[in-house]
Amino acid sequence: MQNDQVIPFVKNLRRGRGSTVNPDGRFESSRRDPIFDGWTDPETSGQPLRTTVTIENPKSIISRNTSPDLPFDRSVNAYRGCEHGCIYCFARPTHSYMNLSPGLDFESRLFAKPNAAELLAKEISRPSYKCRPIALGTNTDPYQPIEREYAITREIIQVLSDAKHPFTITTKSDLVLRDLDLLTPLARENLVSVGMSVTTLDRRLARAMEPRASTPGKRLSAIQELARAGIPTLVQIAPIIPGLNDPELEHIMEEARQRGAVSALYLLLRLPHEVSALFQQWLQETYPDRASRVMKLVRSTRGGKDYDAEFGTRMIGKGPYAALINHRFNLACRHLGFSRRKYDLATDLFQRPAAATKQMSLF
Template sequence: MESERGPDLRLAGSTPPAQGRRGRGATANPTGRFEAAARERFADGWDIAEDLPPLRTEVTLERVRSIITRNDSPDIGFDRSINPYRGCEHGCVYCFARPNHAYAGLSPGLDFETKLFAKPDAAALLERELSARGYTPRTIALGTATDPYQPIERRYRLTRGVLEVLARFRHPVGLVTKSDLVLRDLDILAPMAAEGLVKVALSVTTLDPGLARRMEPRAPRPEKRLAAIRALAAAGIPVMVLVAPLIPGLNDHEVEAVLARAREAGASEAGGVLLRLPHELADLMRDWFSEHYPDRAGRAFSLLSQARGGKVYDSTYGRRFTGTGPYADLLDQRMRVAMTRLGYPAERLRLRTDLFRVPVRVGGQYSLF
């Protein structure tokens, strides 16, 4: 285990004081749903005012037996994905992957963004799995749960290692990120793009830097993401902008503006996803709204409920990303009208699979010849 973290004064189940969680997204650290005991902070009359040290990041090296995750979901456009990290330091309060931290006995709240897992064998495992007899190539989605370019990637470089393998095997990959750190890997991505093997999706949730700082405290600010779209497009790399998640009463009014700025920067595709609140995430969002936007909470959850059949979350295939009803239909119409007006192509780019080959080992080194 590698640690960059000081004394942990925030227990799962507690709501730490604001000064102890500066630069973090979640406002609480609820006990995971699989834990036998729950803990709750309360005042016993002996409270002593003190300045808590910043909540720092802990990284655990995780040894896994495989790196490609498969799915057969009918409403997802890929059947395999790779996530080099679990947990995400960007701290996006709305992240649908937060509840997965409960499987590790940790909180989907502050633990999700401070107690991270890195898979150091990712590249080696990928090489082995792609070399397996009978492997059939299809686009691998990289970063579907947690961001492959979150801050710890600067140190661990796991995403770059995975891309190096994919480039050597000439395997198609779709990247999803909020970070301009993706530009570090232009030397890999540009040649892959020239062969139709890669595209990048950049999430631009809002153009408001103040809102972004509260929602996504450690992700690059909106202007840096737009600059990344511009740089990727200039390098010949196809870019999709994701206006996601769309949060009722908070950022949904920005749909047209985000699409316009991204198109101007060079985005060639666009998409949007309605806020999803599985498991503990609903209460985490309520708590966050109470602290940052208490006057908007009622409207946000009312509209979300209207789009989710009277609930805050609906996991039904075909509806979970878009919702149903008047509000969801209006969002969809606004997206389609804006995309048509701005000249976004109707068809999504399909990456090539016919170039895939397993490199031949020569003297312990790979060669394509």
């Protein structure tokens, strides 16, 4: 079946979503495609796709990595999947481990971990635990829409606050402002920094590629409010998509700097596993006039491939076009006076939580 037959069938069902399709995960033994049988109008039939949340009770919550090109070695994710629906999200393939699709399932069939804060307190209370900054929001956004109801991220922050444990936040949502009461005193002790991801200032482009994230204007306003509260705030232009949003690089950095951002970083578009096909399908439907050029530029930064996972270059790419983006970024940083790094946080204030025990005290 041709792709142009599949897309219209699901178009009405995915209004307000990022992915255009819902392919089976790479671990599935069979493939299923929706079809139009001629009996119903594919543009008007069916119900809109609704978000569902499944409660998950993991046995541990701190994820560790030894990647040489990451500035952190541990992270905490309160949720699986992300309702923001960013079409480029490199975390989409993780839904395949749940026998779900990295497409529409990733942004509509979510998992919440309500025991995350309890597990975190237990893990950082262990005598063997060594304090280093914990990254929140490395896989899925800690402030995606369902956080308003579940407030798991706030509970996690409360645990870290009580222990004076340093942490970073990465988000595309101005919901982070809800927790200023917790973040502000932590910032005074250099225990927290926030990275606000701003990929474009074009509302139309933002709506198309990250449909349920905060608008660019709200993210810039959030940077300003965080900076006013004394919280070190970084602007993250992630991802840079060659031929699509890379012309905005300097403008985004300027706007963020004017609102008080102290530093900046960028990441080049990453298309691992199923993300490549999902992104290209979206690109063909949303920006057919530039799809070929965008992918040609993307491949020029990845050695002719859609993606290269090599450590050291996977985040910034290689080749002339990638070098040009890096040069532009460094020039803008110097011109705007960006300096502070995201993970320069205090670790010497850490107070290990008292370990929970079922044994009663003798006194």
